[in-house]
Amino acid sequence: MAIIRQNVNSTSIVDGSVSSADLASIIDLSSKTVTYGNLPAANLTGTLPAIDGSALTGIESLPTAISVDGSAPDNSLNINSSGNVGIGTSSPSVLLHLKGSSFSSAIRWEETGGNNNFYIGPFNTSGDFGIDNNSTSGIIRLVTNSIERMRIDSVGNVGIGTTSPTNFGSTFKMFAVEGSSYGVMQSRSTSGSVITEIMASPSLGLIGTRSNHPLVLRTNDTERVRIDGTDFKFNSGYGSVATAYGCRAWVNFSMSGTWSIRGDGNVSSVTDRGTGRGTVNFTTAMPDGNYAVTMGSYYYDVDNSSSQMNAGAYDLQTTNFDFALSDASGNAYQDPLYVYFSVFR
Amino acid sequence: MRIIYQTEEGLAVIVPSGELAIEEVARKDVPTGVNYWIVEDNEVPSDRTFRNAWELDASIGEPDGQGIGADAWFAEQAAQEVVDENPS
Numbered sequence: 001m002a003i004i005r006q007n008v009n010s011t012s013i014v015d016g017s018v019s020s021a022d023l024a025s026i027i028d029l030s031s032k033t034v035t036y037g038n039l040p041a042a043n044l045t046g047t048l049p050a051i052d053g054s055a056l057t058g059i060e061s062l063p064t065a066i067s068v069d070g071s072a073p074d075n076s077l078n079i080n081s082s083g084n085v086g087i088g089t090s091s092p093s094v095l096l097h098l099k100g101s102s103f104s105s106a107i108r109w110e111e112t113g114g115n116n117n118f119y120i121g122p123f124n125t126s127g128d129f130g131i132d133n134n135s136t137s138g139i140i141r142l143v144t145n146s147i148e149r150m151r152i153d154s155v156g157n158v159g160i161g162t163t164s165p166t167n168f169g170s171t172f173k174m175f176a177v178e179g180s181s182y183g184v185m186q187s188r189s190t191s192g193s194v195i196t197e198i199m200a201s202p203s204l205g206l207i208g209t210r211s212n213h214p215l216v217l218r219t220n221d222t223e224r225v226r227i228d229g230t231d232f233k234f235n236s237g238y239g240s241v242a243t244a245y246g247c248r249a250w251v252n253f254s255m256s257g258t259w260s261i262r263g264d265g266n267v268s269s270v271t272d273r274g275t276g277r278g279t280v281n282f283t284t285a286m287p288d289g290n291y292a293v294t295m296g297s298y299y300y301d302v303d304n305s306s307s308q309m310n311a312g313a314y315d316l317q318t319t320n321f322d323f324a325l326s327d328a329s330g331n332a333y334q335d336p337l338y339v340y341f342s343v344f345r
Numbered sequence: 346m347r348i349i350y351q352t353e354e355g356l357a358v359i360v361p362s363g364e365l366a367i368e369e370v371a372r373k374d375v376p377t378g379v380n381y382w383i384v385e386d387n388e389v390p391s392d393r394t395f396r397n398a399w400e401l402d403a404s405i406g407e408p409d410g411q412g413i414g415a416d417a418w419f420a421e422q423a424a425q426e427v428v429d430e431n432p433s
Contacts (some may be wrong), residue, residue, distance in 0.1 A: 269348075272357065274396055275397055
């Protein structure tokens with residue numbers, strides 16, 4: 001039986017037991033100051049919270065610096081023998097261990113003005129976790145080696161390697177990857193060793209596979225285009241994809257008067273080498289000289305009537321081919337007003 | 346603009362399509378080591394009656410350059426593409 005013979009703030013307690021109710025009524029540690037004598041920890045029993053320590057000394061500032069609500073649940077704050085701090089747990093296993101049932105137990109930073117709130121922690125009981133910036137215009141950023149590497153801006157645009165992912169407006173969402181020379185988004189399948197990339201280099205944009213696998217384009221979940229190791233294939237609307245043989249160059253030009261090109265594709269120039277003779281030069285070279293050239297021409301005769309032409313392409317090189325056009329009899333070279341070439345390979 | 350150069354057969358006139366800069370067309374489509382001149386369109390005769398007799402006028406002046414030929418030009422392009430597509 002504890003016996004208290006001290007004068008506690010004008011209230012005298014004499015020999016005998018002190019009930020919890022009495023003690024609570026006369027000693028309100030949140031507002032009173034113990035001014036005389038020591039209060040042995042062994043005597044602090046009953047409804048008083050247990051306090052590890054030899055004496056309640058030097059706690060005059062406690063009520064204003066630290067506030068403890070008497071109705072706080074057990075183990076609201078726990079410091080174990082290893083120095084681990086537990087909030088909501090009596091057995092903190094790491095330096096700071098939080099335990100709760102929902103987002104209400106997460107960490108929150110609140111700006112004094114009340115405009116900005118930041119949370120980190122679980123936001124439901126389904127195992128989901130969140131980092132929330134609830135300010136209206138703030139970002140979330142990730143930094144390594146003192147340099148910002150990634151950010152999510154206030155409207156949801158994501159930037160990697162850039163502090164300013166382009167904002168096209170609230171109805172757009174941008175995922176930007178930026179590097180000083182190259183920006184690369186890469187996806188990998190570890191089971192199939194497939195590596196797919198979308199890349200920007202200093203001089204070109206690239207979509208493809210880095211590994212030796214086909215690249216497929218789909219719409220409405222149906223394959224439309226397939227580029228495998230050798231062929232470009234597309235679905236022409238009649239079922240599955242098949243190899244496409246594209247026109248690799250074409251040109252429409254006049255050989256009348258001063259030669260002029262009306263339109264072209266993959267043709268850097270045509271060379272006038274004399275009446276009825278010339279060269280078509282490719283902008284991008286052919287893989288070999290085994291391509292097919294289709295030709296057409298239209299010629300006004302001296303009496304202004306159209307005339308059939310003999311036309312031929314020869315000396316097919318990877319970089320160019322020569323051609324010659326003559327009248328129907330093949331006796332004389334002619335310069336038609338309209339000449340057309342297309343090249344297939 | 347037109348590019349002109351002399352061949353054993355006569356005068357050749359290159360008509361650029363516009364896909365490449367005219368200087369690049371000249372370097373590529375003029376044969377290796379052959380001098381070329383870049384001239385205005387109207388400096389090339391429109392009357393082709395005697396086309397095969399055209400020759401360079403001695404007063405044309407110094408050439409604007411020499412062709413390197415298509416093979417060398419495409420080799421240059423291929424080397425540049427390797428650098429662009431394969432970051433180290």
